[in-house]
Amino acid sequence: MANTRWLDEQEMAAWTAFLEATHRVFREVEAQLRDEAGLSHPQYEVLVKLAAAGADGLRMTVLAASLITSKSGLTYQVGQLEKRGLVRRWECPTDTRGVSAGITPDGLEALRAAAPGHAEQVRAVLIDLLDRPQLAALADAMGTVNTRLRDGG
Amino acid sequence: MANTRWLDEQEMAAWTAFLEATHRVFREVEAQLRDEAGLSHPQYEVLVKLAAAGADGLRMTVLAASLITSKSGLTYQVGQLEKRGLVRRWECPTDTRGVSAGITPDGLEALRAAAPGHAEQVRAVLIDLLDRPQLAALADAMGTVNTRLRDGG
DNA sequence: ACGGCGTTGTTCAAATTCGAACCTCTCTTG
DNA sequence: CAAGAGAGGTTCGAATTTGAACAACGCCGT
Numbered sequence: 317m318a319n320t321r322w323l324d325e326q327e328m329a330a331w332t333a334f335l336e337a338t339h340r341v342f343r344e345v346e347a348q349l350r351d352e353a354g355l356s357h358p359q360y361e362v363l364v365k366l367a368a369a370g371a372d373g374l375r376m377t378v379l380a381a382s383l384i385t386s387k388s389g390l391t392y393q394v395g396q397l398e399k400r401g402l403v404r405r406w407e408c409p410t411d412t413r414g415v416s417a418g419i420t421p422d423g424l425e426a427l428r429a430a431a432p433g434h435a436e437q438v439r440a441v442l443i444d445l446l447d448r449p450q451l452a453a454l455a456d457a458m459g460t461v462n463t464r465l466r467d468g469g
Numbered sequence: 470m471a472n473t474r475w476l477d478e479q480e481m482a483a484w485t486a487f488l489e490a491t492h493r494v495f496r497e498v499e500a501q502l503r504d505e506a507g508l509s510h511p512q513y514e515v516l517v518k519l520a521a522a523g524a525d526g527l528r529m530t531v532l533a534a535s536l537i538t539s540k541s542g543l544t545y546q547v548g549q550l551e552k553r554g555l556v557r558r559w560e561c562p563t564d565t566r567g568v569s570a571g572i573t574p575d576g577l578e579a580l581r582a583a584a585p586g587h588a589e590q591v592r593a594v595l596i597d598l599l600d601r602p603q604l605a606a607l608a609d610a611m612g613t614v615n616t617r618l619r620d621g622g
Numbered sequence: 623a624c625g626g627c628g629t630t631g632t633t634c635a636a637a638t639t640c641g642a643a644c645c646t647c648t649c650t651t652g
Numbered sequence: 653c654a655a656g657a658g659a660g661g662t663t664c665g666a667a668t669t670t671g672a673a674c675a676a677c678g679c680c681g682t
Contacts, residue, residue, distance in 0.1 A: 320585040327596050330604050333611035334595070335514075338491045339537035340618045350640095356668080361488075376631060384492035389669055391632055396667095413630045413677045432473040442487070443480050445617045446610055451483050453606035457599055458486035464598045465493045503670095509638085530660060539640055544662055546638085566647050566660045 341441045348437040353430035358385065358393050360434065363427045366403060366419040373418030375408065402426050494594045501590040506583035511538065511546050513587065516580045519556060519572040526571030528561065555579050 323331060346357045353360070361383055366374060374382070380390040394417050397403035402423035408414030419427070446454065476484060499510045506513070514536055519527060527535070533543040547570050550556035555576035561567030572580070599607065 320588055321592065322588055323591065323596065326601075326608070327592075327604065330608035330611070331591055331596065333608050333615060334494075336537060337611040337614040337618075338495075340615065341487075342491075343537060344618070346640095358668085377629080380631095384489060384496060386670055387631065388633080388671075392668070395632095408630095411630080411678070415631065435473055435475055438476065438484055439474060441618060442614060443476065443484065445614050448479075450606070450610045450613065451480065453603070454610045455479070455483035455486050457603045457607045458483070458490040460603065461490040461595060461598050462486060462493065465490075465497070465594060499670095511638085528660085529662095533661095540661065541641075541663080542639055548662095549637095561660095564648075564660080566645095568661065 344441045345434070345437055349430065349434060352433045353426075355426070355430055356393075358383070358389070359397055360427075360430060362390075362393055362397060362417075363402065363419060363423055363430075366417060367424060367427055369418065371418065373406075373416040376415050376417060379417060397423070497594045498587070498590055502583065502587060505586045506579075508579070508583055509546075511536070511542070512550055513580075513583060515543075515546055515550060515570075516555065516572060516576055516583075519570060520577060520580055522571065524571065526559075526569040529568050529570060532570060550576070 342357070349355050349357055349360055355363070362379070365379060365382055376390060376394070377387070379394075380387050383390065394403055394405060398405055400422075402420060403417055404420050405415055405417050408416050443451065495510070502508050502510055502513055508516070515532070518532060518535055529543060529547070530540070532547075533540050536543065547556055547558060551558055553575075554573060556570055557573050558568055558570050561569050596604065
């Protein structure tokens with residue numbers, strides 16, 4: 317790695333804009349969820365994934381990978397949600413080591429209660445700030461990044 | 470707020486792709502910096518801003534706003550960097566309440582040492598995964614978001 | 623069946639984050 | 653010029669995050 321391929325002006329502009337925008341967006345999203353729904357964003361994401369998974373729930377490892385978070389972090393958050401009765405956890409029948417998590421009726425209710433405000437906020441800090449072509453371009457770029465990072469590591 | 474404006478399919482796809490991509494990108498960037506440079510990403514960002522600010526340094530509040538972080542979080546990180554001699558802090562001559570922070574020669578050296586690996590990583594997890602039009606579109610969208618969030622709050 | 627290796631989830635300690643409270647000081651207004 | 657409103661930073665406590673270490677278990681070839 318003799319000489320570094322530095323970022324040119326355009327690349328640097330893209331990176332710094334990305335950095336600043338993500339910080340702003342997440343700060344606002346987290347504040348809204350905490351203040352109005354009493355949920356952290358990680359917790360909300362867990363509930364969304366588990367709601368989508370249905371009655372079978374999801375294995376902890378799958379959930380962690382899906383949320384792009386650490387195993388230990390997920391253990392903690394699921395524990396918090398379980399304490400509040402929004403999520404429940406059970407051993408996997410086919411693998412003694414395994415644990416699955418699933419959303420409870422109370423969890424679904426909490427999600428239903430939180431979703432409208434969250435959706436509005438996501439609009440306010442990202443979606444509604446862009447026109448359709450911009451939004452499509454953003455989805456395209458982010459999708460490309462995801463595909464490449466999922467595979468090529 | 471009678472009826473919620475839910476996200477349509479395209480909007481939801483953009484949001485989830487954005488979510489997943491940002492989590493992936495930051496996870497990888499943070500791991501590289503920590504493992505190879507012994508700096509957290511927040512710390513690296515502080516050094517970059519202060520290096521750009523030059524000898525006059527930056528007021529804490531300005532720096533916090535620039536980094537889109539909380540005041541208390543910044544106090545902590547600057548404290549950490551100060552302990553390591555990478556940053557120094559002094560009272561503002563024109564405002565007794567004010568504190569400015571600036572990078573030290575050691576800090577500049579640490580930044581120089583960390584920069585190449587960081588640049589490569591930024592390429593590997595974002596820049597090099599996109600072609601020029603995608604990169605331009607990303608910069609455009611993120612720039613729009615930043616402008617709107619900076620003003621309209 | 624047996625031994626080795628990778629997987630699964632949790633636990634642990636340490637570092638970090640945030641908002642709210644707080645103190646000090648500046649600025650504006652009457 | 654005094655008083656109130658606010659800005660600037662730090663401190664505080666509580667919650668969260670991470671990787672590494674662990675313990676327990678499946679899987680595979682011999």
